[in-house]
Amino acid sequence: MKVHEYQAKEIFKEYGIPVPKGGLATTPQEARKVAEEVGGNLWVVKAQIHAGGRGKGGGVKLARSLDEVEQVASQIIGMTLVTHQTGPEGKLVKKVLVEEGLNIEKELYLGMVIDRSTECPVMMASTEGGVEIEKVAAETPEKILKAYVDPALGMLPFYARKLAFGLGLSGDLLKKGISFMTNLYKAFIEKDASLAEINPLVITKEGDIIALDAKMNFDDDALYRHPDIAAMRDLDEEDPLEVEAKKYDLNYIKLDGNIGCMVNGAGLAMATMDIIKIYGGEPANFLDVGGAASAERVENAFRILLSDPNVRAVLVNIFGGIVRCDRVASGIAQAAKNLKVEVPMVVRLEGTNRDEGMKILQESGLSFITATSMAEAAEKVVQAAGLK
Amino acid sequence: MSILVNKDSRVVVQGITGKEGTFHTQQCIEYGTNVVAGVTPGKGGTMWEGKVPVYNTVAEAVEKEGANAALIFVPPAFCADAVAEAVDAGVEVIVTITEGIPALDMMKVKRSMKGKSVRMVGPNCPGVITPEECKLGIMPGYIFKKGPVGLISRSGTLTYEAVWQCTERGIGQSTCIGIGGDPIVGSTQVDLLKLFNEDPETELVVLIGEIGGTAEEEAAEYIKEEFTKPVVAFVAGRTAPPGRRMGHAGAIIAGGKGTAAEKIAALKEAGVHVAESPAEIGATVARVLGK
Ligand SMILES: Nc1ncnc2c1ncn2[C@@H]1O[C@H](COP(=O)(O)OP(=O)(O)O)[C@@H](O)[C@H]1O
Numbered sequence: 001m002k003v004h005e006y007q008a009k010e011i012f013k014e015y016g017i018p019v020p021k022g023g024l025a026t027t028p029q030e031a032r033k034v035a036e037e038v039g040g041n042l043w044v045v046k047a048q049i050h051a052g053g054r055g056k057g058g059g060v061k062l063a064r065s066l067d068e069v070e071q072v073a074s075q076i077i078g079m080t081l082v083t084h085q086t087g088p089e090g091k092l093v094k095k096v097l098v099e100e101g102l103n104i105e106k107e108l109y110l111g112m113v114i115d116r117s118t119e120c121p122v123m124m125a126s127t128e129g130g131v132e133i134e135k136v137a138a139e140t141p142e143k144i145l146k147a148y149v150d151p152a153l154g155m156l157p158f159y160a161r162k163l164a165f166g167l168g169l170s171g172d173l174l175k176k177g178i179s180f181m182t183n184l185y186k187a188f189i190e191k192d193a194s195l196a197e198i199n200p201l202v203i204t205k206e207g208d209i210i211a212l213d214a215k216m217n218f219d220d221d222a223l224y225r226h227p228d229i230a231a232m233r234d235l236d237e238e239d240p241l242e243v244e245a246k247k248y249d250l251n252y253i254k255l256d257g258n259i260g261c262m263v264n265g266a267g268l269a270m271a272t273m274d275i276i277k278i279y280g281g282e283p284a285n286f287l288d289v290g291g292a293a294s295a296e297r298v299e300n301a302f303r304i305l306l307s308d309p310n311v312r313a314v315l316v317n318i319f320g321g322i323v324r325c326d327r328v329a330s331g332i333a334q335a336a337k338n339l340k341v342e343v344p345m346v347v348r349l350e351g352t353n354r355d356e357g358m359k360i361l362q363e364s365g366l367s368f369i370t371a372t373s374m375a376e377a378a379e380k381v382v383q384a385a386g387l388k
Numbered sequence: 389m390s391i392l393v394n395k396d397s398r399v400v401v402q403g404i405t406g407k408e409g410t411f412h413t414q415q416c417i418e419y420g421t422n423v424v425a426g427v428t429p430g431k432g433g434t435m436w437e438g439k440v441p442v443y444n445t446v447a448e449a450v451e452k453e454g455a456n457a458a459l460i461f462v463p464p465a466f467c468a469d470a471v472a473e474a475v476d477a478g479v480e481v482i483v484t485i486t487e488g489i490p491a492l493d494m495m496k497v498k499r500s501m502k503g504k505s506v507r508m509v510g511p512n513c514p515g516v517i518t519p520e521e522c523k524l525g526i527m528p529g530y531i532f533k534k535g536p537v538g539l540i541s542r543s544g545t546l547t548y549e550a551v552w553q554c555t556e557r558g559i560g561q562s563t564c565i566g567i568g569g570d571p572i573v574g575s576t577q578v579d580l581l582k583l584f585n586e587d588p589e590t591e592l593v594v595l596i597g598e599i600g601g602t603a604e605e606e607a608a609e610y611i612k613e614e615f616t617k618p619v620v621a622f623v624a625g626r627t628a629p630p631g632r633r634m635g636h637a638g639a640i641i642a643g644g645k646g647t648a649a650e651k652i653a654a655l656k657e658a659g660v661h662v663a664e665s666p667a668e669i670g671a672t673v674a675r676v677l678g679k
């Protein structure tokens with residue numbers, strides 16, 4: 001699960017990680033009030049969306065007076081912000097974070113993830129902060145320092161020292177850097193994060209180390225033990241169809257194509273998307289109806305997948321295992337009847353009780369197109385969608 | 389021969405009295421699996437379905453029934469504890485079906501297994517089957533058939549698809565393992581390839597990968613350096629967009645890494661026969677085996 005910058009910064013504060021003074025606003029007037037409370041004579045107004053690269057897209061602006069804060073906030077709130085992470089359609093900005101402007105001496109990078117190969121947390125630091133870190137990683141990987149932390153030991157000081165010295169910190173800054181990293185590690189582990197990224201981490205002219213930006217993602221599977229994090233979920237940032245699908249425990253991801261897919265199992269669902277593409281079509285979605293694939297689930301799945309107006313044909317690919325094909329077939333027939341499905345539907349059933357399942361479909365009085373192999377199903381659905 | 393499990397495996401099912409546990413234990417027994425005990429804390433001393441003794445701890449199941457393999461259906465919040473208990477009790481093979489275990493829990497448990505000879509498969513997986521001998525999982529048993537093909541897969545139903553394509557052609561399997569769709573898994577592709585390398589019954593291995601992580605690249609590296617048998621592979625998710633989790637927690641293209649294209653290239657480089665389409669896995673196996 002993703003959270004906003006302002007939410008990540010609230011967590012940081014809880015762990016003693018320094019962040020700029022600031023507050024959230026949803027109107028220009030509120031933005032002015034926050035700026036007043038923050039004080040000083042330089043402020044930054046930052047769009048709060050679940051995507052980075054806001055600075056370049058015009059979603060982060062400096063203001064030198066309270067009037068300017070109000071003015072800049074009125075530009076950002078309500079704008080559709082396009083960044084390299086939002087896709088071309090952009091994201092509507094509903095809230096801004098108003099913060100004190102800092103005297104930046106240097107912009108660094110600090111990040112943390114669970115490394116899958118070594119199966120331990122890794123903290124990464126770089127002197128090349130502020131820019132796209134993916135670029136640094138691709139072009140000059142030696143500029144990203146890494147500390148693989150033994151989870152049994154935790155963030156011992158030597159890991160942090162290794163990174164802090166590598167960043168060229170010394171004296172008071174070294175101490176501040178080490179404490180920053182130690183606290184970040186603690187926050188990450190205690191909150192079951194899957195990613196933390198501070199880009200840039202700044203050194204100010206006054207000699208402080210501050211998280212100027214903050215990004216955190218959390219492990220969905222651990223949310224049950226973090227109600228505070230779960231409450232940070234912002235449904236405005238998610239696709240409404242995906243939100244709807246989650247209510248029924250369906251795994252749905254909307255894509256750009258026009259062939260709707262309904263499959264049991266994530267791997268088979270991905271493979272089905274792939275084979276549609278091989279036959280010249282484009283999948284409209286990823287949808288895993290899960291192992292149970294009961295009539296009710298199938299009906300909800302159809303409803304969600306058909307509410308995407310781009311869908312011109314549907315491919316159902318079920319490998320019946322413990323769940324028998326005849327059961328799934330009755331579910332499909334019932335759902336198609338109830339929902340009055342109008343687009344052509346290709347159904348491929350394989351596995352337990354396949355023949356019984358096929359018979360149910362054929363006798364349902366509905367015009368299913370049936371297929372026996374994945375290849376045949378893909379070919380037929382692309383044809384049915386009028387793409388070939 | 390086979391790997392991990394066979395007709396001599398003595399299975400303890402953790403979470404046997406739950407709904408999932410009960411249903412699948414029944415299926416495993418029907419397949420011929422030797423389920424010797426169940427564990428549900430607090431229900432020790434009872435008989436599950438009148439035929440399998442239930443214990444409070446795994447240690448008791450090991451001591452009294454000689455259990456050497458565990459099948460786990462414990463809910464995600466308590467699952468890491470259950471795995472650790474099985475490790476502690478000295479069980480040799482642990483298969484965890486449970487989906488949704490927090491990544492940090494798995495990280496800790498995996499760490500605790502370091503240096504021990506125990507092998508874990510899963511979590512979030514269909515399990516392990518040695519056809520016609522032992523089924524430790526939730527897969528439909530009848531699609532499998534004894535034979536020379538070993539199979540390692542990150543996904544469930546796609547495994548069935550691949551197996552079925554082989555079985556339909558009369559090509560059977562030595563052992564099939566669903567390693568699970570999570571970022572951290574008990575056994576990686578490389579771990580299992582090493583076992584297949586030593587198994588005389590296995591003539592060819594099918595590797596079914598998907599987007600996310602670098603496990604396929606690591607497998608390719610190992611295959612190139614040491615693996616002595618032919619490998620057929622398919623990688624799912626060529627059409628998956630970056631940054632989106634495709635069902636499995638581990639199936640996500642992040643930071644430009646983990647794409648299907650990279651994995652396919654690495655596997656081809658290692659001499660693996662990569663099926664371009666999921667419909668061609670069985671045909672590719674048949675071709676490589678000369679059948
Ligand atoms: N409080 C601040 N004081 C001074 N400059 C800031 C402040 N906040 C942001 N900036 C400037 O804006 C840039 C972009 O902000 P950041 O929070 O990193 O957003 P994003 O990563 O989405 O572009 C920073 O690299 C920094 O140069």
Ligand SMILES: [Mg+2]
Nearest residue numbers: 052199200213
């Ligand atoms: Mg930034």
